[in-house]
Amino acid sequence: MAELRFQINDKAIERLPPPENGRYIVRDTELKGFFLVVGARKKTFTIQGDLRGEGKRAATVRVAIGDTSEMSTRAARAVAKEYLAQISRGQHPKGERRISKATTAAALPTPEAPQIAGITLRAAWERYKISMLRKNRSERTVESYRDHVERIFAGWLDMPLIELGKDPAKVAAKHDAITEENGPYIANGSMRTLRAVYNHARKTNRELPADNPVGSIDWNGEKRRNTGMGLADLKGWFLELAVIDNPIRREFHLFTLLSACRPAALREAKVSHIDLRRRVLHVPKPKGGADRAFDIPLSRQMISCLIRAIRFGRLMHPLEAREWIFPADSADGHLAEQKESRKTLSKWGNDLRQTFRTIASPAGISELDARMLMNHSVPGVNAGYITRHKLLEDHLRAQQQAVSSTIFNALGELITKEKKLIAWLGLGATRRCIQHAERDFAKREVLGTASQAILQHAMARRR
Known part of the structure; x- marks a missing residue:
């Protein structure tokens, strides 16, 4: 079959027929030197370019980027651009002075030619991102890593990783600078990202030093933020929450407290995720990705909270409320930000997760049950023998009800005497509102x- 030429994309690749015999090439009309080799069993993204020395062509280099079943065209094109740029600078993309079958009989570059640079941080990140997507990492996790690489390390994107591997002092100095400009937590987080990208890159680039350069830094001390409330603090917090103008946001904060669900996952909760027959709320993409999807057992107070949120949503945002439990006038149609002024609401977000864990103890909840309710990993060798959904229908729901009851019991007579709370949580309050x-x-x-x-x-x- 003769060579084909068109703009390579994922849909076009799926339609390509296998060769009758041998293989054929599909060249990309957008990026010169980028093409697809189509064989009987696989299709391979490939690049080809001329290495030059002293203004003359020294060799033609052909490098396979990856199988179409393992990476998208977009990712392959990004790697191809990086490889072709290296070839134009006289550097072999794989860090090796070898010539493919497509090479001419011309001699390789002389020892005085530019030194081989190897894979850059940009190319290593693109390949690591593919790895994360294969492992079903959540969009939020991928976005967090992307922010670290493309914002914090923007000046290093085109730097060969081997330079960092051979000069770990540069990494230590960068950590100090990030700490000064962005704070200790972001500095540590961005370095963990760099460490992961470097380790992944070394699997296929053995010229990189075995010692990860991130090992040279002095990590900033990190302390868990102990901002949870105790039972005695709940009365004041409920009074603060009762006067928030937006009733949808009010129910969002209350449900965060009652469920200990991470706000980022709760913002994306859909009406279709509620199963009132089983009394659960399904969370399809929690922290850690779809592989850690789980069901939250619902107490009576949690069901009332969700019903109030849905009813207010239908009144305030009728179109968005068809899909989202906590709708809003945003680009996505749901709450985009859960932060409140600390003067208005003293505790929100992760503070409420810590409060749930704190109150679980006086509610009589065991360490194991609290971990499962919060979707935390269960430590120990016996963790793999626990079947969570078998406990969900009966035991875990009873434990969830115990936490909710403890929270509302802490309000005492306030819930029947305080006008603000009666107007919010009293019998028929939602209908009247x-x-x-x-x-x-x-x-x-x-x-x-x-x-x-x-x-x-x-x-x-x-x-």
Whole structure:
């Protein structure tokens, strides 16, 4: 079959037929030197370019990038651009002075030719990102790594990793600079990302030093933020939460406390994720990706919270509420940010997860049950023998109910005497609130129409 030429993309690759015999080549019309080798059993992304020395062509280099079943066209194109750029500088992409079958009989570059640079941080990151996607890492995790590489290490993207491997002092100095500019936690986090990318790159680039350069840094001390509340603090927090204007945000914070769910996952909770028959809320993509999907058992108070959120959502954001439990006027259609002013609400986000774990002890919840309710990994050799969903329907739901009851019991008589709480959590409060909002909305429409008529009359008199 003759060579084909078109812009290579994933859909076009799927439609390519196998060769009748041998193999054939599909050249990309967008990036010169980037092509696809189609064989009977696999299709391989490949690049080809001319190594030059002293202004003359020394050799033609052909390098396979990867199988189409293992990487996307977008990722392969990014690696191809990097490899072709290295070849244009007289450097072999694989860090080896060898010539493929496509090479001419010309001699290799002389010893005085530019030294081989090897894989750059940019190319190593692209390959590591593919690895993360294969392991079903969550979008938030991939985005966090991307931010570290492309923002924190932006000036190093085109630097060969071998330079960092041979000069670990440069990495230590960078860690000090990030600590000064961005803080100790971001400095440590970005270095963990760099360490992971370097280790992954070394699997296929053995010229990199075995000692990871990140090992040269002095890690910043990190302390767990102990910001959870005890039972005595709950009354004040509920009073703060009761006066928040947006009822959807109010229910979001309450459900975070009752479930200990991570806010990032809870923001993306859908109405379809609720199973009232089984009394669970499914979390398909928690921290750690889809492989750690789990169900949250629902207490009576949690079900009431979700119902209030859905009813308010249908009133305030009727279109978005068809899909999301906590809808909002945002690009995604759901709450995009859970942060509140500390003057308005003293505890939110991870503070409430810590509060749940703190209150689990006086509620009589064991360490193992608390870990499973919070979707934490269970330590020990026996962890693999625990079947979580078998405990979910009965035991874990009872434990969840015990935590919710302990939280609401801590409010004491406040929940029946404080007007703010009665207006929020009292019997029929949601229905009255919605009816009041609908009356206000209708009144504004009438007033708006009347004001418009008065304004038109006044303008007519001026004429």
